[in-house]
Amino acid sequence: MEACKNAPQPAPQLGVVGRAGSTESFQLSRWAPSAKAGEFVEHFWSVHWDLADGDTHDSTVITFPVVHLTHEWGTDGSRHGYPMPATLVHGVVDTVFRTTLQRSGSVVGARFHPGGFAARFGRDVSAYTGRVVPVDDELFGPAFTVDAERERAGRCLDDAIADHHREPDATYRSLRRLLDGIRDDHAVRRVEQLMERSPWSTRTTQRVFQRYVGVTPKWVLCRYRLQRAALDIETRSAIDLADLAVRHGWYDQAHFSHDFRTMLGCAPGEYANTYRA
Incomplete structure (x- = not known):
């Protein structure tokens, strides 16, 4: 440490x-x-x-x-x-x-x-x-x-x-593999793509996410995309927001800006002006 x-x-x-x-x-x-x-x-x-x-x-x-x-x-x-x-x-x-x-x-x-x-x-x-x-x-x-x-x-x-006697259960191990995969594979942007990788049915996957993660698969995918988009804005000296939106899986810049503002309380351009390194 x-x-x-x-x-x-x-x-x-x-x-x-x-x-x-x-x-x-x-x-x-x-x-x-x-x-x-x-x-x-x-x-x-x-x-x-x-x-x-x-x-x-x-x-x-x-x-x-x-x-x-x-x-x-x-x-x-x-x-x-x-x-x-x-x-x-x-x-x-x-x-x-x-x-x-x-x-x-x-x-x-x-x-x-x-x-x-x-x-x-x-x-x-x-x-x-x-x-x-x-x-x-x-x-x-x-x-x-x-x-x-x-x-x-x-x-x-x-x-x-x-200090425990509880071994990681099979559901948790499978969930870890699934989440690690969608976190690292930036091409996974839609719930349908996540479900294709899931070892469970759609309904069971939803229940597993609710109990073990506390949020829905859609929320997880959107959050990973938003984190990567915000980091791109902070680290790139010049960035085309329309291109960034599409590259991270939004339909267009308007949808990206709406999600970004809803989550962070400011538009992507305002975020860039404040936090760009």
Whole structure:
């Protein structure tokens, strides 16, 4: 973890809006899970900020179809409606994740693989979609605590997730293969293409996505396309938005602009003027 703390941060970054211009506002680190936790967790991460009194930083993330488990503390009083410190479950954010950082604070989190939280804990993830809730006593037990120091907090979360007797089930393994494939293959843009790759019927695929991922296959495909389009806008010095829209699977620029504005609250051109590196 220490090496990851000191590594230079890539910028811009897929899903993190305006990362290139925010490197002085907060420190973001990522590191790999242990082998056993890694059956369910993609990576651990931490973020720390220490802002002058009265200063704020608005952070926006075009979220992935994943659940996060976080331990959070700081001098900013409350976050997500809960007093600090708190250990929280963040369901899939079906719009974009926005938060305003102020004063000083830290978060250590586990980003689960899509479906990983459901497979590890046996819970229906759709119950968490669009919500942030405190960890309940049944998740790890009433004696579960997290150390208030970033590196030790990360180890606490890793140990707790790794301490299980639940093997990844066959549905989760098949879902992981399906989602990894559509994430990496940019040619998969329509639900019909996803269903052609699915090992299940259309109805069963929908049910699996609802329980394990918390959102629909259509939502997942649109989110991956939107993330890639936003990253293209940030990284290219000049870009034809009409070409970009078609290249990422929208019917035309008007449909792309509508989806982009609905999700991020601004037009693609405005986004380019604000965040282009």
